[in-house]
Amino acid sequence: ERLTKEIDYWTDRWMKLREDEQAGKDVRMNVETARRTVNDLQGRLDNRKRELHAMRHVTAATPVAFGGALVIPVGLLRRLQGEKDGAEVSVDAEVAVKQRTERLAMEAVRHVEEARGCRVVDVSGEKCGWDLTSYPPAVDGRMPEPRHIEVKGRLKGAETITVTRNEILYALNQADKFVLAIVLVSSDEESVEGPYYVRNPFDAEPGWGVSSWNIQIAALLERAEIQC
Structure with missing residues (x-):
């Protein structure tokens, strides 16, 4: 469409220049130059039409394979062989330490x-x-209220605990019934400090959308x- 418009434009221009030249007027562009431009554009249009016509008859040939390769992720191979990559080992070790720390903290409380x-x-x-419900012994034949204890075990040197x-x-x-117990476990997991009991540990609700x-x-x- 673009070539057709250009051809129409230059054809009209060429015809006007030729008429002006025949009438003896002074023309700024050579008539022959305009004619060559029209012919060039027409040739380009004809070539494009032939290309489009040929594309209509393009058919997919049978693909020819010159080679092939099977790519297997190394992580998959290790798993199939019963091995674990470094990242998995690191995560598993971290989970194991956390579980042992929590177990020691629960045992201490x-x-x-x-x-x-x-x-x-x-x-x-x-x-x-909470994690543990502690039922105190009866006093004067009456059962005191149980304590609800949330246990947080952390390795010594840790700076924070996470509460949900x-x-x-x-x-x-629950106010006074709730106790937050903190237990600090040594890095060799051989000894603990605490438990430390914190009563009424929180003074405000978490904001909307806050999960911990x-x-x-x-x-x-x-x-x-400190509890002994």
Whole structure:
């Protein structure tokens, strides 16, 4: 379409120049130059039409393969051979350390509570907002209220603990019944410090859309009571 418009333009220009030249007028462009431009554009248009016509008859030929390669990710090969890559080993090791730290922390709190004569029930798997329910022994024939203890075990040197929105809301709702227990585990996992009990650890609800808080351990320990 573009070539057709150009051809029409230059054809009209060529005809006017020729008429002006025949009438003896002074023309700025040579008539022959305009004619050659028209012929050149017409030739380009004809070539393009032949190309488009030939493209209508293009058919896909049978592909010819000169070679091939099978690419297998090295990570897949290692998994098929029962091996683990460095990233997986690192993640597994980190998870194992976390699990051992949490187990030692839970055992430390349970030991303290049972030494007081309390009956301790592990409810960590129930996702109820705390880990241990501690039932104190009866006093003068009356059963005191149980304590709901959220246990946070961290390696010594860690700076923060993470508390979930659910844990914060339960702590605020239960007030004195809720206890945040912090246990610091040595790097060799042979000894622990604590547990440190923090009562009424939170003074505000998390904002909308906040799923957890990171809290400085040092700030919590300033308010904590060491349990022996």
